[in-house]
Amino acid sequence: MVINDLFLSLSMNTDLIAEAYQRLFPEKECPYITNLEYNRRLSDFNANIKLVYNSLSIHLNLQWKDIDNEIKIGLIQSLMLKVLKKRINTTNINLYNNFVKNIPILTPKTKSDPVLEESFHRTNHKFFQQTMEMPNLTWGTASKRKLASYNFHDDTVTISTLFQEARSEVLDYLMYHELLHKYHKFGHKNGRSSFHTRKFRDDENLYENKSKIEQEINWIIRESSKKKAKTSLFDFLRLK
Ligand SMILES: [Zn+2]
Known part of the structure; x- marks a missing residue:
């Protein structure tokens, strides 16, 4: 060649x-x-x-x-x-x-947070037999579009601050999804990367009460929109 x-x-x-x-x-x-x-x-x-x-x-x-x-x-x-x-x-x-x-x-680990660290340890224990190395862990913005992500470039799991108060089952579900990205890495075929492969989805489905938790996630997103609407109305009244 x-x-x-x-x-x-x-x-x-x-x-x-x-x-x-x-x-x-x-x-x-x-x-x-x-x-x-x-x-x-x-x-x-x-x-x-x-x-x-x-x-x-x-x-x-x-x-x-x-x-x-x-x-x-x-x-x-x-x-x-x-x-x-x-x-x-x-x-x-x-x-x-x-x-x-x-x-x-x-990558050296520089970012962490106690709540996210606990979530990581629970998830690592339950699904990865403690074999997963702890990535950087950080809260993102209050994003409703990007709930969580895993970045290979700096080995960082980022979770939207909307979930700071969420039940641990909900937080751990997001953590689990992102750790699966770290675990499965990604496939590459015909110039295209695939992240949510069949194997990935099979593993994801091992999470208990997955559909109930997804409903709860949608509820948290809806509630946060309501809260936001209330705050801006409040700000408006206060300005007057
Ligand atoms: Zn994903």
Whole structure:
């Protein structure tokens, strides 16, 4: 394959963006003015891409600086394919995905919270035979759209503050879902990542009273909207 020959010719000062493009589309010239920057503003192992006319710029968190170029090319290719709305699988993208799956092992744990920690320990005990390493744990915003998430890039479970007062069964259910993401990692096929695989769903269904808890979650979301409406009316009256 052509790719293997290109691996050899890659030097320290290579324009990684042009290189990434070239490997995706060997028959084309890279049509962009490229700009690759490292900064501290982005969160851990994060990256973003911006395409304006023919200028393509990519910002990487500073942590990427010492990471192998082959992995970075995979990251850049993934970002490019998102912008170009194309699906191609490459050796570099596979390298990048494998790297991302291992970030949690490398990431120092800096964020935690007593309530979330208890929830983690209960869930780890009940479903993972205590084999799960504790990720970073943090409360997010009072989001109704994003109730909880797991970020592979910084090994962090984030849970919406709407659930700060919730029963432990409800909180643990969200925790369990996110820990399953950490546990199952993700599949990658035809340039597309899959997170909620069949195996994932099967495991998720092991949670007792799952449908009742989902109803309770919907109730908490509805109640929080009501509360919010009340507060804003109150604020309005107070202003008068
Ligand atoms: Zn999920």
